[in-house]
Amino acid sequence: MFKHNLLRQVSRASATGLRPPTVAAATRCATRPFSNAIGLRDKNDDEHQFDQYSTSGEQGADIHEGQYSRTDKRIRVEYPEEEGLPRQKPVQGRGGYHFKRTLASFSLEDRVGVVTGGARGLGLVMSQALVISGADVAIVDMNKEEADHQAKILVEGFKKENPGAEKIPKVTAHYADVSSPDSVNSAIAGILEAHGKIDNLVTSAGFTENYDAIEYPYERMQKLWGVNVDGTYLFATGVAKHLMERKAKGSIVFIGSMSGAIVNVPQPQAPYNAAKAAVRHLASSLAVEWAHADIRVNCISPGYMLTALTRKILDDNPELAQKWISLIPQGKMGRPEDLMGAVTFLCSDASGYVTGSDLRIDGGYTVT
Numbered sequence: 001m002f003k004h005n006l007l008r009q010v011s012r013a014s015a016t017g018l019r020p021p022t023v024a025a026a027t028r029c030a031t032r033p034f035s036n037a038i039g040l041r042d043k044n045d046d047e048h049q050f051d052q053y054s055t056s057g058e059q060g061a062d063i064h065e066g067q068y069s070r071t072d073k074r075i076r077v078e079y080p081e082e083e084g085l086p087r088q089k090p091v092q093g094r095g096g097y098h099f100k101r102t103l104a105s106f107s108l109e110d111r112v113g114v115v116t117g118g119a120r121g122l123g124l125v126m127s128q129a130l131v132i133s134g135a136d137v138a139i140v141d142m143n144k145e146e147a148d149h150q151a152k153i154l155v156e157g158f159k160k161e162n163p164g165a166e167k168i169p170k171v172t173a174h175y176a177d178v179s180s181p182d183s184v185n186s187a188i189a190g191i192l193e194a195h196g197k198i199d200n201l202v203t204s205a206g207f208t209e210n211y212d213a214i215e216y217p218y219e220r221m222q223k224l225w226g227v228n229v230d231g232t233y234l235f236a237t238g239v240a241k242h243l244m245e246r247k248a249k250g251s252i253v254f255i256g257s258m259s260g261a262i263v264n265v266p267q268p269q270a271p272y273n274a275a276k277a278a279v280r281h282l283a284s285s286l287a288v289e290w291a292h293a294d295i296r297v298n299c300i301s302p303g304y305m306l307t308a309l310t311r312k313i314l315d316d317n318p319e320l321a322q323k324w325i326s327l328i329p330q331g332k333m334g335r336p337e338d339l340m341g342a343v344t345f346l347c348s349d350a351s352g353y354v355t356g357s358d359l360r361i362d363g364g365y366t367v368t
């Protein structure tokens with residue numbers, strides 16, 4: 001019924017659209033004053049066929065109501081156990097010496113970067129970006145075994161892509177549960193022992209779960225906020241304290257999400273969205289608070305990125321793939337590699353006058 005009416009309306013509208021307006025009609029439009037006066041409404045307005053799609057129609061009257069803009073409580077995804085996620089391979093073909101001209105200010109030579117959640121996913125690829133750009137890197141993760149493994153792989157990959165390199169990057173692995181203040185403090189102490197200093201921090205430790213808000217167990221919500229929000233705060237304040245004591249400038253990059261600015265559909269994830277909004281505003285707030293010390297703080301807000309975790313969500317809910325990509329103007333999900341340039345830019349001197357910003361890397365999702 002709806003479709004039939006709509007098609008009729010569309011064909012009627014396009015037919016009238018072809019006719020140029022008459023002079024009389026144009027004059028009428030130009031001189032008629034705007035008015036909301038009820039007296040000017042057509043007496044049949046209340047029976048207009050589109051009224052049912054306005055607030056005068058009853059809730060639930062049409063099957064298309066909110067079809068592409070509501071959450072679906074039937075979708076539930078719990079963060080998987082470690083063994084549920086496959087091991088990741090390093091990005092190929094992005095490293096190595098090259099002779100293409102580029103700005104020297106993008107280089108991270110002689111810097112030490114810390115990446116939380118660096119054993120896997122976006123954090124691992126961003127660790128690789130820092131190594132390729134010249135930095136030494138400390139990978140921090142709750143999964144220490146995987147962090148150890150990946151630290152070795154990053155160095156081996158560098159050696160393979162840069163035979164005869166004079167300086168081999170130092171990549172270390174450190175355990176931390178970023179939601180615990182004691183654990184964060186001892187990880188920072190361990191990093192300073194191994195590297196002597198920290199110049200950059202990237203906070204990628206975080207996770208998402210899809211749950212109907214009313215049914216989400218309170219302990220899980222606390223853990224989700226603990227890792228995403230407290231973890232970001234604790235590591236940032238720890239590193240800023242070190243930079244201030246050293247009287248050194250630095251750059252910190254928080255990994256937020258486009259979910260901090262919009263509400264994803266159809267999967268429900270209210271606590272995650274709120275956590276990422278907190279991360280984004282924390283970046284702005286700390287940027288202002290630490291500007292005097294030459295410490296910059298920015299946020300990267302990725303859209304849908306194809307990682308082991310999102311692959312698993314899509315394996316469990318294949319219908320989500322079409323829904324997601326249909327809402328992305330670029331029509332594609334991003335890959336972790338798509339963050340390599342952004343994180344390097346924000347950590348480097350190339351972004352010297354950028355602080356408190358939120359860089360959305362989402363294929364245009366949040367602009368529509």
Ligand SMILES: NC(=O)c1ccc[n+]([C@@H]2O[C@H](COP(=O)([O-])OP(=O)(O)OC[C@H]3O[C@@H](n4cnc5c(N)ncnc54)[C@H](O)[C@@H]3O)[C@@H](O)[C@H]2O)c1
Pocket residue numbers: 116117118119120121122123140141142143176177178179203204205206207208227231255256257258301302303304305306307308309310
């Ligand atoms: N993948 C996406 O599409 C996407 C989109 C937007 C934002 N993000 C954000 O990017 C970040 C990384 O996501 P990902 O997809 O790479 O996830 P991932 O699960 O692949 O990797 C996260 C890493 O963080 C570690 N980690 C989890 N809890 C931790 C804790 N308490 N302490 C220390 N380490 C911990 C995990 O062991 C893992 O190695 C997250 O903050 C996520 O919210 C991801």
